[in-house]
Amino acid sequence: MxxxxxxxxxxxxxxxxxxxxxxxxxxxxxxxxxxxxxxxxxxxxxxxxxxxxxxxxxxxxxxxxxxxxxxxxxGKDPMADDFWAGREAARLMCEEIIEIVKSGDAGVIQALKNNIDEFKKSVKKDEKIRSLEDDISEIKRQIGINKKKTNSTGQLSDTHKKPATSTGSKEKVG
Missing domain, CATH: 1.10.260.40 (lambda repressor-like DNA-binding domains)
Structure with a gap:
């Protein structure tokens, strides 16, 4: 068989x-x-x-x-499931915050406001870090494009320079 x-x-x-x-x-x-x-x-x-x-x-x-x-x-998507689970958790948290505010306890409300402010600062820092990481990646990419090559004597040579004349003299500019 x-x-x-x-x-x-x-x-x-x-x-x-x-x-x-x-x-x-x-x-x-x-x-x-x-x-x-x-x-x-x-x-x-x-x-x-x-x-x-x-x-x-x-x-x-x-x-x-x-x-x-x-x-x-x-037909199942764990990422979408996580998204909806996150939305449900956020909804429950909002309900809890509303109950805290309704309690009228000034000290607890102030502490809640402070925590929200700190959270906002943290988010802004994270956004700034991501922006800086993007900038660094772009700079690295540009450096890679414009890298100078090392010649056989170990000296850096600009790949965009015109080759020297046969007598070795420099061209006059201007």
């Missing part, structure tokens, strides 16, 4: 979920083929549930349609 190695029949439920999720995200097979670097025929096989893509192709598809690979295969 001959058996193909390395190939297994995918779970029909995963194939169906993948096919439905993929179809809901694409304009045409040709559109996805162009964006993901695969053939329209392959896209057709995926959207009709005939096959599942290899991991590298699944990755390209997920990037092309801006969806997670997990969502494509299962």
């Amino acid at each position: 001959s058996e193909k190695r390395g190939k297994s029949k995918p779970d029909p439920e995963i194939t169906k979920t993948f096919s439905e999720n993929l179809k809901s995200c694409i304009k045409t097979n040709d559109w996805l083929a162009g964006k993901a670097g695969i053939s329209p025929q392959a896209v057709s096989e995926y959207t009709t549930g005939k096959s599942l893509p290899r991991g590298d192709i699944l990755y390209n598809i997920s990037k092309a349609i801006d969806k997670s690979m997990e969502w494509l295969l299962t």
Whole structure:
């Protein structure tokens, strides 16, 4: 009995979920083929549930349609779940803050205001740090583009300078 190695029949439920999720995200097979670097025929096989893509192709598809690979295969998206869980936590926190303010305790209200002010300062610092990190990355990129090369004698030479004349004299400027 001959058996193909390395190939297994995918779970029909995963194939169906993948096919439905993929179809809901694409304009045409040709559109996805162009964006993901695969053939329209392959896209057709995926959207009709005939096959599942290899991991590298699944990755390209997920990037092309801006969806997670997990969502494509299962319909579940942990990032979205985390987002909604975070929103619920924020809602509950707001309710708690409202109750604290309603209590009318001036000392507690002032402490709450102080904490909110400190939080705002922290957020501003984080934003400033991210901005500085972006600036540093841009400077590093520009330095990499404009790097001076070291010649065989170990001296720095500007790659944009005109070569010296054969007599070694400098050109007059002006």
